[in-house]
Amino acid sequence: MPHTGATFPRLIVKSPRGMTKEIEIGKPSFTIGRKADNDLCLDDPAISGHHARIVKIQEVLFLEDLASTNGTLINERKVDRKQLQDADIIKIGFYRIIYRHDIESAELPFPSSAAPGTDKTVLFTGSVEPDRSRSSQSVAVVRVLSGKTDHPEYQLSKQLSVIGSQENAAIRLTGWFAPKTAAIIGRRANRYVITMAEGGKQIYVNEQPVKGQASLADGDVIEVAGVKLYISLREAAI
């Protein structure tokens, strides 16, 4: 493979999320690893702090694994030290890195799957910041069509909302003979499921008797312990 000499050899780095970037190997010792002081810093917990380096010895580039925990692969073979050839595919952690030192072939279309969003990987650092993004979901609203309850409308912001006469019930029944727990509505990944109370009375969704549990959809009407409830799913901030 002819070396043009005019351009630096390059690495095309493909992240696990499909983002690509190009970086020139402009130094005689070019380091790759997870820590910020590397020439190529890759954010992946499977990559060691100082994972590998590329060294230039008389115009020839070698890749050296720096005794990394999970190893370095070139064209699917584990290597400690190997001379780099054009179009070699280096695998480090979940990153794929393509080595190019021929400018013309580097112009070949490279599949870059458009991945929106950030290139954030979860690090095994111990101090993990809480991820509460899941909780900003749409919240179901329950409107009371008939029957005795303490409010005319409820937001189901809890994981489990108890329908019953007990004090901490989310939907509190105030009828004379209302059971302590009549049913429980649970939320899991934006889906709502109603479960009958153990040993409780029959509940109905859209006039169909529920056996054990039933999924709820927008516009469903629940009948439980003499109370009719209308479910609506709408956007609301928690």
Place this chain on the structure above:
Amino acid sequence: MDSFTIQYGATSDTGLKRRHNEDRFCADPVLGLYLVCDGMGGHRAGEIASAKAVETIHDHIAATALHADYPLVGVYRPEFSGPTNRLASAVRAANLTIYQESLRQPCYAGMGTTTASILISGQVASIAHVGDSRVYLIRDGTVQALTCDHSLISEQVRVGLLNEDDANQASHRHVLTRAVGVGATVDVELAEVPLLSGDLLLLCTDGLSCVPPAQLLRVSRTCTDPQTLSDRLIAASNAAGGDDNITAVVVAVIKSKTGIWARLQSHLFNI
């Protein structure tokens, strides 16, 4: 009020390839607490971490059950019930205990543990988990995972970079993204599930991950006794290779008599 009773079975095994069992479990039907922990760390530190986690979580739940105003560790999350917040607090307390121990003793540096814990109060099971130990719900002939592993592989599968088959072969299978005891704080994942009679809850460490859910279901159909079931699950895992320590805790929700005598009896004897 409860018209069901809980029975449980628990089995832990070293597996076929390891020399020590770093898994620990706890089953306390009085508190309604069931949990498994899978320790990690060299020189038996893993065993220390998982044993400490079990002990701390149990003691914390016992203390909060006795004293309503017992201080909780971490933030109270209003979208979850009181018992769920108590369980989260217990896991955070365990995190702190293990972390402090690892700072005190150099040979324990970096030790940690996973946990999958459930606390049953009334009809609701609170679930707290960290790491790659799992909780499954077997109901009406289907098996459902109630937890998502906090592992690198699982995150990759979730964003669509790996499919399930590749994930089982991958070399980074055991890289966790969260663990109890490796940092000053831990993000505990919480969930709540209403129980129905006939439900089976299965808590297991990653030794059982090599047994696919369909097979878990098949094994669960072979018997009704929870102890026999947990024994058979361990046998199934060992038959599939037994690469790792395996622990299974099976919690069976059984319909009980709702007559006045049965209710009075359960009230008096607190069962």
